[in-house]
Amino acid sequence: MRNCDDIRERLALYLDNELQGDERAAVEAHTQSCQSCASFVEKERAFLNAIRSSGPLHVAPPSLQTKVGAIVNGPKTAASASWRQWILPVAAGLLVLLLPVVVWRVVRQPTRPENGAPSAFALMAAESHLRHTRGHLPLEVESSNPQHISEWFTNKVGFNVKLPSYQESSGQEILYTLEGARLVGFQNDYAAYVSYHMKDRLISLVITSELLARPSGGEEIASRGLRFHYNAIDGLKVITWSDRGLTYALVSDLEERGQQSCIVCHQGTKDQDFIEPLKPH
Amino acid sequence: METPGSNSVFGLAALEHIDALYGYAMTLTRDKTEAEDLVQETYLRAVRAANHPAPEGNLKAWLFVVMRNAWFNIARHKHHGLQLFQFEADEPTGGIANDASSNPHVVYLRKLERQQIHEAIDKLPDAYREIVVLRDLEGFSYHEIATVLNCPAGTVMSRLGRARGKLREALSQRQKVHRLYG
Numbered sequence: 375m376r377n378c379d380d381i382r383e384r385l386a387l388y389l390d391n392e393l394q395g396d397e398r399a400a401v402e403a404h405t406q407s408c409q410s411c412a413s414f415v416e417k418e419r420a421f422l423n424a425i426r427s428s429g430p431l432h433v434a435p436p437s438l439q440t441k442v443g444a445i446v447n448g449p450k451t452a453a454s455a456s457w458r459q460w461i462l463p464v465a466a467g468l469l470v471l472l473l474p475v476v477v478w479r480v481v482r483q484p485t486r487p488e489n490g491a492p493s494a495f496a497l498m499a500a501e502s503h504l505r506h507t508r509g510h511l512p513l514e515v516e517s518s519n520p521q522h523i524s525e526w527f528t529n530k531v532g533f534n535v536k537l538p539s540y541q542e543s544s545g546q547e548i549l550y551t552l553e554g555a556r557l558v559g560f561q562n563d564y565a566a567y568v569s570y571h572m573k574d575r576l577i578s579l580v581i582t583s584e585l586l587a588r589p590s591g592g593e594e595i596a597s598r599g600l601r602f603h604y605n606a607i608d609g610l611k612v613i614t615w616s617d618r619g620l621t622y623a624l625v626s627d628l629e630e631r632g633q634q635s636c637i638v639c640h641q642g643t644k645d646q647d648f649i650e651p652l653k654p655h
Numbered sequence: 656m657e658t659p660g661s662n663s664v665f666g667l668a669a670l671e672h673i674d675a676l677y678g679y680a681m682t683l684t685r686d687k688t689e690a691e692d693l694v695q696e697t698y699l700r701a702v703r704a705a706n707h708p709a710p711e712g713n714l715k716a717w718l719f720v721v722m723r724n725a726w727f728n729i730a731r732h733k734h735h736g737l738q739l740f741q742f743e744a745d746e747p748t749g750g751i752a753n754d755a756s757s758n759p760h761v762v763y764l765r766k767l768e769r770q771q772i773h774e775a776i777d778k779l780p781d782a783y784r785e786i787v788v789l790r791d792l793e794g795f796s797y798h799e800i801a802t803v804l805n806c807p808a809g810t811v812m813s814r815l816g817r818a819r820g821k822l823r824e825a826l827s828q829r830q831k832v833h834r835l836y837g
Contacts, residue, residue, distance in 0.1 A: 386816055390790065392797050421823060425791045428772040434677035438691050442673055445698045446666035510794035559769070608671075 378404075381411050389415070389422055391512065423514055429559030490591035492605040495560065495582060496614050499623035500607040502558050502567050503578040513554035513569060523555045527566050530557060533583045533620060535566045550577060561586045578625040587621045589614035669701055672715050675793055676722055682788045683726045683781075693729065697722040716799040719789070723803060775825040783818035790815055 381404045387393045388401045405412040434442075492500075505511040515526045520537040527535040537552075550572035558567045558580065565582040592605035592612075605612045613624045676697060680690035700721050776787055789800045790811075797815075801808045 386812065386819075390797065390815075421819075422791065424768065425772055425776075425787070425822070426794075428769045428792075430674060430678055430792065431773055431776065431788070432674075432678040432681045432690075434673045434694065435691070438677065438694060439670075439673055441691075441695055442698045443670065445695060445702060446669055505794070 378408060378411050381405070381408075382414060385415060385418055389418055391509075419514075423557070427557045427559060427564065492592060492607055492612065493587060493590045493603075493614060495580070495587035495589075495621060496591070496603070496605050496612045496623055497607060498558070498560050498565070499578065499580040499614075499625050500610050500612050502580055503576070503610060503625035504608065506567070506569060506578060507576055511556065511558070511567070514556040516554035518552045520552060523552065523568060526555060531564050531566050531582075533581075535568075535581055536618070536620065537568065537579070572626075575626065575628075578623075580623045580625070582621055584616045584619050584621045587614075589616055589621060668714055669698065669718065672718055675715065676718060678792070679719060679722060679788060680726075682785055683723070693722060693726055696725045696729070700725055713799060715793075716795060716802055719793075719795075719803045720805075723805075771826060775822055778825065779818060779821055782814060783821055786811065786815050787818050787822060 381401055384393065384397070384401060388398065393401060405415050502511060506513075515523065517523055517526075524535045524537060550570045553569040553571050553576075555566060555568045557564045559565070560580075560582055563582075563586060565580055565586075568579040568581070570577040570579065589601065589603040592603045592614075595602050595604065600615050600617055602613055602615045605614070609627065611626050611628050615622055673694065677690060677694050680693040680697075681687070684690045684693060697718060701718055704721070776784055776792075779787065786800065786804075789795045789803060790797075795803065797808045797811045800811045800815075804811065
């Protein structure tokens with residue numbers, strides 16, 4: 375067995391996921407039997423988590439994003455410049471012709487804004503999912519026990535984390551398993567990030583207080599008294615909803631469109647009242 | 656004619672890292688205007704070189720290398736005299752208290768903590784701030800950081816240790832002040 379000095383020298387490598395195989399196992403074996411080193415590891419982990427969860431120092435201003443967008447989309451050619459001279463009058467003409475059709479469609483479906491922009495919360499959830507899949511957002515706690523995960527968040531976020539338990543409470547077959555959780559930054563506060571696995575797919579659930587984020591945008595569907603908003607962001611499906619004071623965002627790379635992606639996780643349910651509204655009509 | 660940079664796949668993938676690149680540019684320049692210029696220069700260079708293979712296929716790390724090289728060129732022309740390699744031996748190790756608290760003001764304290772962390776990172780010497788940003792905020796591995804900084808992985812490890820020691824010490828001092836006057 376290695377001594378404490380040896381372990382503490384390698385602690386940064388361990389916490390930075392730079393140790394693999396036997397070396398990693400040696401650190402873990404030592405900290406399981408040495409209370410002093412285990413306490414040291416937890417303090418270091420808390421310190422690093424505080425730094426890593428503090429969020430980005432800076433965000434690119436929109437004007438810079440526009441300029442860079444023009445750079446990566448390539449230089450404008452002479453042809454494209456002349457194209458701009460006639461496209462505006464043509465577009466204006468088309469607008470006049472199509473305006474009655476557009477107005478008629480909007481009036482016909484006044485309560486279903488299908489293509490609203492995704493909320494900031496949905497965008498953050500998609501970004502967190504991508505970062506986790508790329509290994510840039512490691513979990514701070516790993517457990518398949520929902521109770522354990524909920525307890526881990528106690529006093530770390532300003533709300534009680536209630537994980538959805540439909541799979542467990544409805545008696546449907548087990549299709550996905552809980553992997554672990556961590557904190558993520560949102561609106562100058564912490565949100566709860568929870569990771570699930572369904573076969574070889576990763577599913578992310580991000581939770582915050584309803585006071586900080588309300589579901590909006592995208593395709594809206596009502597089911598069982600809840601209103602779900604479906605967005606496609608960077609090739610991901612993001613579903614947001616609020617329930618009992620919390621707002622949830624579920625992110626996956628499922629190919630199914632809109633509410634049909636719900637059926638993938640809930641296909642094992644025998645509850646037809648739940649599943650029927652989600653099927654395509 | 657379509658340039659390599661006008662490839663929409665490359666463009667979309669590269670644009671995904673604009674916030675990270677702007678953050679790194681702010682770390683290098685400490686000036687918003689210079690940071691914006693550096694980001695644009697980086698994307699211009701990346702577009703020109705987009706057909707060259709990124710190091711081990713990691714586009715983000717490659718963009719950071721492009722940015723750092725661009726910054727060296729710009730700074731050399733402006734005679735800035737970069738201070739990117741400040742070393743201090745045997746930094747003391749401090750500690751931050753376990754922040755789990757049942758205090759009802761926990762959310763406020765979290766915000767305060769985050770603000771203090773950002774201020775403490777901002778006040779680190781250039782080389783230390785750079786390596787903390789690369790590892791702890793951008794999530795690069797030691798190997799990727801070594802590629803970006805063009806230095807051995809051992810240097811990454813030792814510099815990161817010293818940078819975190821300084822950061823820990825700064826945050827520890829702030830906590831003491833906060834306890835005295837808070």
